[in-house]
Amino acid sequence: MDPALIHELKALLGPANVLSTREDLMLYEFDGSVEKGRPDVVVFPHTTEDVARIVKLANRFAVPIVGRGAGTGLSGGALARGGGVMLVFARMNRILELDLENCRAVVQPGVVNLEITRAVEHAGLYFAPDPSSQKSCTIGGNVAENSGGPHTLASGLTTNHVTALELVLPDAEIVRVGNRHGDSTGYDLCGLLVGSEGTLALVTEITVKLTRKAELVKTLLAVFDAVGDASRTVAEITARGITPAACEMLDGWTLAVIENYLRAGFPRDSAAVLLLEVEGLREAAESQAAAIDEICRANHAREVRTARDAQDRDLLWKGRKNALGAMGRLAPSNYVLDGVIPRSKLPEALERIHEIGTSAGFRIGNIFHAGDGNLHPIILFDPRDKEQFARAIATAEQIIRMCVSLGGSLTGEHGVGMEKNELMTLLFSDADFDLMRRIHDAFNPDSSLNPGKIFPVSKGCGEIRVGRHSKTAETRA
Amino acid sequence: MTIAANLAARLEGVVGSSRVLASEAELLGYAIEDCLPAAAVRPSCSEEVCEVVRFAAAEKLGVVCCGSRSKLQMGMQAQRYDVALDLCALAQIAHYDEADLTLSVDAGMRLEALSKVLAAKRQFVPLAVPCLATSTVGGSVVSGIDSMLRLQYGTARDFLVGAEFVDGTGRTCKSGGRVVKNVTGYDIHKLLIGSLGTLAAITRLNFRTFPLPETSAGALTGFSSAEAALAFRRELLGSGLPFSCVELFDGQFSSLLDGELGRLKDLGFAPLKAGGWSLYTAFAGEEAVVRRMKSEVENRSARAAAKSFEMLEEQRNEWLGDALRESFDWLRHAARGVVIVRISQKQFATQGPKLFLSNPSSSGWRSALLMSGSGTVMLALLPEEENESGREEMLCSVREILAQGNTGENTAKLLHAPAWVKAHCNVWGDLRGDFLLMQRVKAAFDPARVFSPGRFVGGI
């Protein structure tokens, strides 16, 4: 990296907003995934203009740029695969405007997801997308990944809650797309940008929808002695046309681990539980809860209990949302997969995951959004053991291939990033890639922004190029 | 041989003669304003669509895709209109996993036919668009026309999960998938929604389906002033109650609606007959939910000192709901030269009604307003008779409404207008800072500008 660039960045932002020592940079070499990629310099913009100026500088020095929120991403999206300048949005963390009447908030990208809800809950409102990482992940990261969460089932992903964006394009131009209403004239560029994994533009301001709290929320915990019974329950709830607000499944082995650490009130001796939530008008929530209770029991639930009060409910959700962290205590590392299957195939998919794990010699945990068919098998492994690491990666790929073979997809919420870009060929043809690439180039013609993501970079996959800016793509770990 | 006949003959060479229509009588049905294509082609499979598009790209022809053609007049005149690409023969359900509530359907299938299949499984796709009886799935999505159920189910953006389409180079592409949750690759299918056929020929759409509600009902509340009606609307929308529709309309709209309903039979909706402003609410779900909603609306109407009130049980609710859903269609046929402006604004903004009130009916035309719960407003100007002086005055008002409707974050566009109005107005409203990106997106999909050249925003 040219020291002159670092010098100019420091002059632009002040030395406190630029990191360039090896030790500092090492902190930004990882995100929540099993990938790595080190930037050459890390900068902290405070304003949209800062971002535009940084981009201009990087362009002048012909180095790639990558945006980063909290670095909790699980597909390597925020890693500097081609080195270069990393823009960390943590310090652009102001809520700019609350329009409570029209249920909108305008925020900077570094605002932490949960902070939006905290700022509006006094008015009976909340921000619906609720990734389990919501205490730390940023709205900018949510927008880039189109993140979901347990309550995606009824309320949709981030894309359903974003109506406008301010962008800094890779040529440093500042553009707004969408509008407050979510109904701007012309092509839905906002819809395209959400979920584009930071490969089309840097997002510097976001207008989100706020949702009104329901009149009644009921949280149920159904305990099963056989995984098949739990998955058949989910399939039946779906098929009966009941859309709970959330429908999460945790397998028994994982539960025992969580319970040891979190004491959330989960059974230690079950095969699986379903954590279900229904909400809406009192009448609707009550009748749905009754119908779900009946379906659970018909599918041999050993116990179905309803959270007594808000505290009880919060405890169950705390258990669910901190489950991944608890798993971390069992092995040096865990690999959280993210695949999607049609919900009617849930029982079959879980059996296949079990078989794949067994034959690869892994015990695979499952904590996932069962209601929308979004699987999160968790492989525990030791990354220092090269053979085990390679086996974990191969097992993950096998599971994702299985999802695709059942009519599903590669990722439901974590994104493609540099984790699954080579697997994209399982779903997309050369013509699909060509179009995606042309759309990519309409925004990011030199691949200066977040190179080496989403598109396959290995040989033989369409006409793939990592732009003039980037170093050759790093290989895995 | 004329150029047109020559083109038809060559298209026959591409897809076979049974798929090409070229007589003037047949082509009249494909006219956009007074412009006829040289030929219409009805491909029987997506490969044929590719062939036609490749041929058109090579020959630098303009292609306008169409379904039932109920919304073909939307937008501007095409700069080149050589071929009408009629996708109605692509009309199969490719995949329906009722237990997963997902569906993959050919773009040319009619919504009504699709609804029948889904209703047999007690499911539906919430595209409650005007011209429901004839509209195709593809046209409903691509036209971007509003669905009556938007307040509850959102727009197609919220339940379209994937698409297959032929891009401007004549290759079949796809985006998304057939599962309800998916972030694999760019959400390209979102770009197709409301793109007026300027990006691609859509051959298949994948949706999430929804369970049909157990029962439904509605209510009609009449008010003596716009202020009282707006205040009531504000109260209902702010209540958090799960309405499927909250539609506000003025006295002129009421009487047109009453007339429309009267064409079916004399149904005698009292609040409509009384004139003045009315608010229609609809709600659906389990019996207990509907019962609760009824009492909420009834009590709130009484407290709001409504002038009239009628609870609408299933059948009457359906009649009124259907007539409201179709309002775009009957309004545009209510007189010669009708202009319909669509204004999109924040849910609680009152700019739409203000614009309406500040542009009252004049001697030359009457105006009618319908404001949906989501914040979109349909403002119709109906000429009394066509005369030159009335024209000028109306044109001034339309321009004024478009200009004011396009301020700040609000947008206004012409949903329907005669050619002479379109020629003098900005049909799609003002261009914004993102137009350059839109041009680049268009070029990415359709580098040779085959699809509907000139019809969309900024003449894209």
Ligand SMILES: Cc1cc2nc3c(=O)[nH]c(=O)nc-3n(C[C@H](O)[C@H](O)[C@H](O)COP(=O)(O)OP(=O)(O)OC[C@H]3O[C@@H](n4cnc5c(N)ncnc54)[C@H](O)[C@@H]3O)c2cc1C
């Ligand atoms: C314990 C745990 C639980 C999780 N649970 C969930 C879950 O339930 N659901 C879910 O969907 N995800 C989950 N995740 C994944 C992750 O938290 C989300 O993807 C989140 O949205 C990432 O946010 P971030 O701020 O950490 O972004 P980062 O990881 O920093 O970045 C993610 C991507 O966003 C881009 N980006 C960030 N900011 C900008 C910007 N301003 N402009 C342009 N691009 C930008 C980056 O370039 C990168 O591509 C979980 C992760 C962990 C560690």
